[in-house]
Amino acid sequence: MEHLNNEIDTIKEQLSEPDKTLVSNDELIKSSKYPFNKYANIFSVLLTKGNLSYDQYVTLRDSYFSRNPNLDKFEMAPRTFGQTWGEDWLKREKGGILVDPPKKDGYTSQFDLWLPTENDEGIKIEVKSSHVAEDEPESILVEKAYKKPRGTDEEISNAIKGLNFKMNFQQLKPSCCDVFIWIAVWLDDIDIWVIPSSKIVMRPENAPRRKPKDSIVSPEGVLYMGTQHQGGKGGDVPKGQIFVTNNHYDDLKQYKVSLDTLIEKIKEAK
Secondary structure (H helix, E strand, C coil): CHHHHHHHHHHHCCCCHHHHHHHCHHHHHHHCECCECHHHHHHHHHHHCCCCCHHHHHHHHHHHHHHCCCHHHHHCCHHHHHHHHHHHHHHHHCCCCCECCCCCCCCCCCCCEEECCCCCCCEEEEEEEEECEECCCCCCHHHHECCCCCCCHHHHHHHHHCCCEEEEEEEECHHHCCEEEEEEECCCCEEEEEEEHHHEEECCCCCCCCCCCCCCECCCCCEEEEECCCCCCCCCCCCEEEEEECCCHHHHHHHEECCCCHHHHHHHHC
């Protein structure tokens, strides 16, 4: 948003003094309500006053879309994003390789994707997706979405630690799949982790409480789930959740993969 705001501020400076009051912060607070948000009001003023042509507006808009290709993922209904987007995206990207699970052997939606293998056993895959956005409850999701830092691995790591986000990978059922694929969606990038289901276990009652900046990977090399409402301890299928914050991103680097290596890493994880 900073890049777009700077471009808009430059154009706003060309307005006459009386017209500048139309896009002042006080006026925008009063006149900005869904679906007539702040930017709709600013652009309507700039266009009608002749300070911005329609072609310039389209160039500004398309440039913003190009810099933030995942905007639409932050505007999806939570259920659509959480339950179907990730698996649909993977099926498109790895067309014909990752497929819907076969409807046999008592399958009742226990996992999301299937990787056929030569021995016909196949690999059961559960997909979980999360947005990378500022942990700020007062703002709408798309306004607090983060772009992924750039630079060397060390620079990226340090920059991510300086952010403030908390992703929640939930409804985790390790007993129902062989492999988890976790997807983190930034405004301009997507990160993927492939984690063996054997590495995700319910936190033992006697396990020491982890401090906020402690690694989410235990000394034994597993990721502990916290119990999640129904279906946790005492349920037929144990399931839980794991929070990944800006302090824990590096903890998962051993599981990070690219789309190019995804299939190979799934087989290795199995």
